[in-house]
Amino acid sequence: MTTSTQLLPAKNELVLVTGASTGMGAATARELARRxxxxxxxxxxxxDANQIQADRIEPVILDITAPDDIESVAARVGQDSGSRRLRAVVNNAGIAVNAPVEVLPLAEWRRQFDVNLFGHIAVTQAVLPFLISSRGRIVNITSVGGKIAMPTHGAYAGAxxxxxxxxxxxxxxxxxxxVQxxxxxxxxxxxxxxxxxxxxANQLAEGMTSDQHGRYDGLIGAITAQAAxxxxxxxxxDIAGRAIADTITTPNPRTRYTIGRDAAILVRVARIVTDRTLDAILRRNLAPHYAKR
Ligand SMILES: NC(=O)c1ccc[n+]([C@@H]2O[C@H](COP(=O)([O-])OP(=O)(O)OC[C@H]3O[C@@H](n4cnc5c(N)ncnc54)[C@H](OP(=O)(O)O)[C@@H]3O)[C@@H](O)[C@H]2O)c1
Known part of the structure; x- marks a missing residue:
């Protein structure tokens, strides 16, 4: 992994990063600009555009659920296609809409899938012709939640x-x-x-009936405490941003990378244990996060 903070010489190539206002998206944008x-x-x-703007970082307004925004960004990529080719798109934007399956309104299921799945597909479709012509790369940020579905994470894990x-x-x-x-x-x-x-999650829990509160309050409290x-x-x-940037700069990327020790262990464990064993592991990990009575 590259760890320097030194600005490297400019390459004549574009990378599009979605969800770059905060977190891993912002860190990835800064690291790719540095490279x-x-x-x-x-x-x-x-x-957020003013905040992220910097040498080699050009903010673009992009809500990945808004077709007009996607069209404008594809047109912006097209403007440079004669001089600067699109090396990669990093489909990073994401939200977490977590509640028990019984409780989560269908509109919220759709909102979760609109951002964490359909938005990425729409962005990918829009820029794919440029990536085919540059033999570029698509980097999709999923999650350990794309391998293991925690209770109350049905919508997030589903997407x-x-x-x-x-x-x-x-x-x-x-x-x-x-195209890789x-x-x-x-x-x-x-x-x-x-x-x-x-x-x-707390907002969604407010909409529960008293029966649902009885069924799920303890679980929701434990899951949110565990997330915190x-x-x-x-x-x-920043470390995650460097790992994501590596997937673009490495000559022969693997098909999958995990970030963090927890992800590396959990993804491997999920592959080899039975469903019942995984249920027991998840239950044991969650147990310390339940409120003491
Ligand atoms: N943090 C973790 O522990 C973790 C673990 C596994 C996977 N991930 C995944 O990593 C990715 C980045 O998450 P993060 O941890 O860096 O979280 P974050 O700091 O909350 O960043 C999420 C980014 O997505 C953007 N976004 C949300 N809805 C959008 C939309 N409709 N269109 C365009 N952008 C939108 C947000 O923009 P606004 O500021 O405008 O809302 C923000 O820039 C996500 O896909 C997430 O699921 C995170």
Whole structure:
């Protein structure tokens, strides 16, 4: 992994990073700019655009659920196609909409899938002609949640499992065309995500009936406490950003990378143990996070 902070010579290549206002997206944008790429950094607000703007970082307004934004960004990539080719897209934007399956309204299921799955597909479709012509790369940020579905994470894990599957299909479709597809599966990384996810989970819990409170309050409390503790002990976002940048600069990337020790262990364990054993492991890990009575 590259660890220097020195600015490397400019390359004549673009990379598009979605969800670059905070967390891993912002860190990846900065690291790729340091390594010489001209980064189109997707953000949703002008304030975030001003914040991320820097030498070699050009903010673009990109809500990945907004077709007009996607069209504008594809046109921006097209403007440079004669001089600077698109080396990669990093499909990183994401939200966490967590509640028990019984409780989560369908509109919230759709919102989760609109951002964490369909948005990435829409962005990929829009820039794919440029990547085919540059023999570039698609980097999809999934999660350990794309391998293991925690209780209350049905929607998040559902969208991440689906993004893993779509990435596998895409890799097999595009390999003959010279476009590589890389999946990155982070474990706990210290970003805004856990805080935002906990706020959403608490808001959704307010809509529960008293019976549902009886059934799920303890579980929701334990899951959110566990998420908060993951954030404290997580990999710093800058380290994750370097690992993501490595998937673009390495000559022969693997199909999948994990980020963090927790992810490396859990993804391997999930592959070899039975469902019942995995249930027991998850239950044991969650037990210390239940409120003491
Ligand atoms: N942090 C972790 O522990 C962890 C673990 C596994 C996987 N991941 C994945 O890593 C990715 C990055 O997350 P992060 O941890 O860096 O979280 P983060 O700091 O919350 O960043 C999420 C980014 O996604 C953007 N976003 C949300 N909705 C969007 C939309 N509709 N269109 C475009 N951008 C949108 C946010 O922009 P706004 O500021 O405008 O909302 C923000 O820039 C996500 O895909 C997440 O699922 C994170």
């Amino acid at each position: 010489g790429y001209h980064v189109l950094a997707g953000v949703r607000r002008e304030t 991440k499992f689906a993004l893993e599957a779509v990435s596998d299909s895409l890799r097999r479709e595009l390999a003959p065309l010279g 597809v890389v999946i990155v599966e982070p474990g706990g990384v210290t970003t805004e995500m856990a805080g935002r996810g906990i706020a959403t 503790s993951f954030t404290k002990t997580g990999v710093p976002a």
